[in-house]
Amino acid sequence: MLWVAALILAAANFIAVLNMTIANVAVPNIAGALGAATSQGTWVITSYAVGEAITVPLTGWLAARFGAVKVFVGSMILFGVFSIICGLSTSIGLLVVARVFQGLCGGPLMPLSQTLLLRIFPKSKAGAAIALWSMTTLVAPVVGPILGGWLCDEYSWSWVFLINAPIAIGFGLYAWRLLKPYQALGERSRIDLVGLGLLVIWVAALQIMLDEGKNLDWFSSPQIVTLAIVAAIGFGLFLIWELHEPNPIVDLQVFRHRGFTVSVLTISVAFAAFFGVNVLTPLWLQSFMGYTATIAGLATAWTGVTAFFVAPMAASSKRDPRLLVFAGVLWLGLVTLWRTIATTDMGFWDVAIPLGVMGLGMPFFFIPTTSLALASVDEREMDSAAGLMNFLRTLSGAFATSLVTTAWSDRITYNHAELVGVADRDHALLGQLTQAGTPPETATQVIDHLITSQSVMLSTNQVMTAIAVMFIGAAAIIWLAPKPGRSVEPGAGGH
Missing domain, CATH: 1.20.1250.20 (MFS general substrate transporter like domains)
Known part of the structure; x- marks a missing residue:
């Protein structure tokens, strides 16, 4: 039983x-x-x-x-x-x-x-x-x-x-x-009802602002400005209250440990980047590459398949966890840079292989970063530290989803406007299509479709470049943490 x-x-x-x-x-x-x-x-x-x-x-x-x-x-x-x-x-x-x-x-x-x-x-x-x-x-x-x-x-x-x-x-x-x-x-x-209320207010206001920003033209909208003010004030009041409350809902005192603070910052930045890749890839594949949901799922799943087989190595390694985290997150960044040269002619394996290679670095990020964070706090603080770490990791993933999809959509619009100005300036392609018997309206639609597909591909590569920079930055941050004086089981605190 x-x-x-x-x-x-x-x-x-x-x-x-x-x-x-x-x-x-x-x-x-x-x-x-x-x-x-x-x-x-x-x-x-x-x-x-x-x-x-x-x-x-x-x-x-x-x-x-x-x-x-x-x-x-x-x-x-x-x-x-x-x-x-x-x-x-x-x-x-x-x-x-x-x-x-x-x-x-x-x-x-x-x-x-x-x-x-x-x-x-x-x-x-x-x-x-x-x-x-x-x-x-x-x-x-x-x-x-x-x-x-x-x-x-x-x-x-x-x-x-x-x-x-x-x-x-x-x-x-x-x-x-x-x-x-x-x-x-x-x-x-x-x-701590006041702390809980302030937590809900600033998190909800910030997330709605990020979700609705693009639709409402960001800070030209009074609604977005109001949400930004509410989120900023709510966050400030939340910090002040939690630091002075005897029984806080979130124990911010654990941030006095430099190792924990640096580890959580690394986790938040790298997980935001990782979540951004996970959200953007299936959107791109289904919306513009003609993949069904099943095939898009099979392509993106290769990240987890390779990670599954490498995980025991990461869990059993006795090396300095900072080195493992640095290598793992840097690997994620370099593979994401590899993905910035994607083209519309890519096949299934051209997409799946980089994702599979990316998975090799995942366990070296998730497992030792958690261990390093929890090894940096007092044992009596481990439950609070684990909860706060999971909270910030989850929140960073939610924010990344909004930011990545907004940036991707904005870059598509910008790239389309730029390409329209330079594509087929001499109307040679339009002439070839009409001479081949294509009606002028259809020929124009064909050219616009080509411009749109290239705009999307450029946008995807540009966002992937920004995500790769985030990974590389997160890899560098981990060296600000001191070497831990004790080790913690990989399972502690959850991943």
Whole structure:
């Protein structure tokens, strides 16, 4: 029964991580089906990430107040319920709201599934249990794009969300029967309501500003200016309050450790870059390269496939974690630079091979960076540090989605305007097409299509260049951290 519990807990982590990537390839399908722009379709990704980011730092308080098992089971069941609402949504607004609540429920699943594993397993078997749990963190990003693409192509986008329901609700109900003996009594601890309110306000205001900025012409819009002011003031008040609150919802005191601060900065910048690549690639492949959701998912999944096989090397390495992180993140940056010479004539393997090579560096970023961050704080602060690290990592992914899709769209418009001025200036191509019997209107459309495809390709390469610079910058940042005086198990704190 112990290993059945381990499978349930691993499955909870699996669906939480899966939902970060499964919707990426479904964005064009969702946007088309619900009559929304592609930029609005990306709200499906960012809304989940923001919801999850809000509850991750709350997990410790929730577990102490209501008991870890109750919170875990409740989160699982509600995750399934909101997955059903997502799948049955008839408008982009309802879907985004449901995704926020799905993210709020998904946030506690990752840290609690790990905490409960360590609680129910004896120390002699804890390593094997954590290994099983860690595997789901690497497998889920591989399965997500493939499963999401296949469901969209063979059935409909709704099944991307509906597939969660039987797993989450069924396992949640069974988990209560199985884990009830491990339920600890809750304690009447006070929640930092002011801190929570300020957290929700500044995160929500900033994310809405990033999502809506392009549509409202950024700071020429009073709405965007208002959101920016609310986010800035909310963030400032949040920092002041949390630094002076005796029981803060987010313990900012852990930032006094230089190793933790530098590690988290590296994680945030590099994960934002990584998430940007993961969002942009399937959008580009499906919207302009003619890939189906399934084929786009198969191409992007190669990153996770190679990472899965290299992960044991990263986990068992005894080298200075700063060196491993530097090498891993630099590798991601160099491979992303390789991707900046992409062309519209590329085939499937021309896209998949660089993504597979990129995956070789992933474990050397994720695993040692987490270990270095947690090894830099006092043992009593590890839970707070892990929650804060996951919060900032998740938030950086949400922000990256908005920034990358906006920058990509803006560059497409700019490149198109530039190319129109230089393409076929002597009208030679137009003349060839009309002489071949093509009607003038059709010939003009053909030329415009060629210009658009090249504008998109240029934009994709330009954004990839910016992402590569982010990776290289993040790799350099890690050397600001001192060498850790102790080591932490790779599973601690979750990835």
